Amino acid sequence: MRRFINPFSDVGFKKIFGQEINKELLIEFLNDLLEGEKRIKDIRFLDKESLPFYENDRTGIYDISCQTEAGEHFIVEMQNIRQVHFSERALYYLTRALAYQGEKSAQWQFELNAVYGVFFMNFRLNGRPGKLRTDVVLTDRETHEQFSDKLRFIFLELPSFRKEEEECETDFERWIYVLKNMETLKRIPFKARKSVFEKLEKIADLSSLSKAERIKYDASIKAYRDHLATIAYGKAEGKAEGKAEGKTEGERNKQIEIARKLKAKGLSIDLITETTGLSVEEVERL
Numbered sequence: 001m002r003r004f005i006n007p008f009s010d011v012g013f014k015k016i017f018g019q020e021i022n023k024e025l026l027i028e029f030l031n032d033l034l035e036g037e038k039r040i041k042d043i044r045f046l047d048k049e050s051l052p053f054y055e056n057d058r059t060g061i062y063d064i065s066c067q068t069e070a071g072e073h074f075i076v077e078m079q080n081i082r083q084v085h086f087s088e089r090a091l092y093y094l095t096r097a098l099a100y101q102g103e104k105s106a107q108w109q110f111e112l113n114a115v116y117g118v119f120f121m122n123f124r125l126n127g128r129p130g131k132l133r134t135d136v137v138l139t140d141r142e143t144h145e146q147f148s149d150k151l152r153f154i155f156l157e158l159p160s161f162r163k164e165e166e167e168c169e170t171d172f173e174r175w176i177y178v179l180k181n182m183e184t185l186k187r188i189p190f191k192a193r194k195s196v197f198e199k200l201e202k203i204a205d206l207s208s209l210s211k212a213e214r215i216k217y218d219a220s221i222k223a224y225r226d227h228l229a230t231i232a233y234g235k236a237e238g239k240a241e242g243k244a245e246g247k248t249e250g251e252r253n254k255q256i257e258i259a260r261k262l263k264a265k266g267l268s269i270d271l272i273t274e275t276t277g278l279s280v281e282e283v284e285r286l
Contacts, residue, residue: 004204006183008122009220010063011213013078015203018064020045022203026066028196030074032171033118033154042069065097071113073097080224082123090117090153098151112150119155120179130160132176165189260286 005012017026027040034040046065064076075093083089094117102108124130136153139146161176168174174190178197182188188201202208209217255276262272263286272283 002183003206004182004185004188004201005206005209005217006221006224007179007204008078008080008120009217009224011217011220012204013063013120015209015213015217016200017076018045022199023066025196025200025203026064026076028194029175030118032175035170035172040068040070040072043067043074046073067113073113073115074118075116076118076120078120078122080122082126084126086119086121087125087153087155090119090155093117094151094153114150114152117153119153121155121157122159124157124159125155130157132157132160256282256286259283 005015007013007016016022017029023043023045027043030040030043031038043066046067063078064074066074066076068074075097077093079086094115097115098112101112102110125134128134134153134155134157136155137146138148138151156176158176158180161173161180163173163177165177168177168190171194174194174197178185178188178190178200182204188197188204191198191201206214255278259272259276259278259282262276263269263283269280269283272278273280276283
């Protein structure tokens with residue numbers, strides 16, 4: 001019997017990272033993600049509907065929009081379904097959030113607060129070597145020096161993380177291990193090392209959900225698993241079709257080779273077509 005929520009469902013992800021009362025979890029995760037760079041002391045959640053994103057465009061989960069005490073804007077998303085233009089979608093999200101800052105007043109002088117995008121992905125970015133973290137910043141192409149710190153993309157490819165519990169070396173890796181394996185864990189590890197995991201264990205416990213939360217959670221899990229089933233079915237169909245096509249092509253090549261040998265022996269075209277099933281035109285071209 002499962003003990004913890006699935007963090008890749010809409011309700012599960014928001015339960016862990018999207019609640020004001022439990023914002024310590026998101027703060028701790030972001031600090032571990034940006035270890036050695038910055039230390040976030042507080043965040044406030046923003047109304048994501050205030051940004052002109054299209055709800056119908058969501059095949060994944062656009063979950064969290066928050067701002068730090070320093071004015072930095074973080075967009076955090078869990079994306080379960082591969083999209084052809086996912087990197088462009090991320091670019092669209094962040095640039096819209098950046099441009100939105102200019103709508104505040106006519107006296108605005110282009111003072112921008114940094115916008116970060118943190119994208120959890122249950123797939124790998126197309127055309128790129130599989131690695132857990134892809135960090136994209138604006139740099140000079142020749143010198144590789146940072147041009148601006150106002151726009152940053154952090155893509156986290158969960159399938160590329162393969163470490164076991166005892167192999168995790170950093171708190172960031174421990175977060176990824178727990179999130180990736182949470183639904184199958186009987187306990188949340190690392191509590192002795194980092195107290196936030198003890199709080200996570202309480203929040204993620206299925207028994208802690210209210211009746212209304214459980215109804216929403218079950219519905220989101222069904223949607224999540226339906227997505228996975230659809231993908232699996234599509235892959236299976238594709239493999240079956242590929243095998244069928246391969247088999248058909250192999251049989252055809254075999255008949256062509258037989259026809260070629262029969263034609264070399266001087267047999268009539270009619271007899272060859274009857275024997276191999278090839279057309280008269282196909283046999284004549286051999």
